[in-house]
Amino acid sequence: MKLIDIKNYNNNLNVIQNNCFENLTFNYNDNLTNVLTFCSTITFLEKAIVKNNISAVITSEKVYEKLRKKNKFNEIIIDKGIVLSKNPREDFFKFHNYLAENTEFYKKENISFKGKNTKISKLASVSKNNVHIGNNVIIEDFVKIYDNVYIGDNSIIRSGCKIGGEGFQFPVINNKIYFIKHVGGVKIGNNVELQNNCTVDRSIFRGYTEIGDHTKIDNFVHVAHSSKIGNNCRIAAGAIILGSVYLGNKIWIGPGVIISDSLIIEDEVSISLGSVVVKNCKKGEELAGNFAINKNEFILKNIQALY
Incomplete structure (x- = not known):
């Protein structure tokens, strides 16, 4: 254009x-x-x-x-x-x-596909608009899959998950809250598991919110628009990943962790339960606390507070 x-x-x-x-x-x-x-x-x-x-x-x-x-x-x-x-x-x-x-600026070609040996519950709701579901996929009861979602082979979407819905982007313009339309999609890799009641929002613009191969996500995790999660990550219950976050590979995110928007978390980072992450993390770092710092520093700080 x-x-x-x-x-x-x-x-x-x-x-x-x-x-x-x-x-x-x-x-x-x-x-x-x-x-x-x-x-x-x-x-x-x-x-x-x-x-x-x-x-x-x-x-x-x-x-x-x-x-x-x-x-x-x-x-x-x-x-x-x-x-x-x-x-x-x-x-x-x-x-x-x-x-x-x-306009048709954001219009996508409607290519829907369902692979072999896929089991989709009759109580699930799957859009017919540009949804690609790979082979051997399991989609359980009360799952909602919106437009422009791609799910790779051998992945499992447990009950109550919502994949590809509108995200939270409401800027205040002229003292009024203004809704921003989300036009992107979601890509879920191969051998991924999303356990019960997870939400993964679609991206705001073109492109995708992404979850990489072999990543496992526990109950009640929220992944906001345009974030990208790498391969072989484990994300425990109740974690919140805000918008446009980049997570590398082989990352551990403990229960209840919050990761602020637009951060870069490099490979093999470990984040302890309840941590609030507000800055980028280097490869192999171990973080804990609110706001999250190096885990050893966090332990030492709490020991010193006892004396």
Whole structure:
């Protein structure tokens, strides 16, 4: 789509440099290409214009003029589409909803598939719109599977799970709570098990919330939109993984853990029960506490508190 087409949504927007885009996102770590995003500060605009996957930005005239004064970026700006808005964040979200509700920009080809030896309870509800279920899959009673869900071979979805529903994205715009349409999907790998009453939300934009091969997830776990969980992870009961989190492989997440949004948790990390994680975690780290710190530091801190 050409950036100039944004004027079909709002003719008052000033497109000072046209370009093409294929995706929208506000998460710079997404692997989407040819992205339109928004930047409300000079800091984020400077980051955006050097990202190869970002082809266009919505920003304010004030922020854009600050950038123009920094001559070292002048050549990079030429490669990006630029839209000037009085409220970049508001126009970005409203334009996304406009595309979702009034155009075929996000339309997916409807390819539904059910593999061999798959057992789906008569009490389960499975959408007929672009749902792919692999071989030897078990889907138990009262499971709800929405549009755009892919489930790999030999996976088990236990009773009460909800896969691919709308996520929680309600920004406040002009003192009103505004609903953001979710248009992505969910990909569940091979040999995955989701135990009773788990929820996995679909991604906000194009792309998928993902759960990797051989990962096992206990009861009442919530995986928010656009998060990606690696292979061979174990996630115990009641854990909450917020939006756009990246989890590596072979990770242990204890009962009741909360992981804040947009974090990167590298391979083989272990997080003890009840921990609240608010920063990125390096490979092999062991974390505990609220807010979570190195497990040995946490133990020492609590011992010292006794004396």
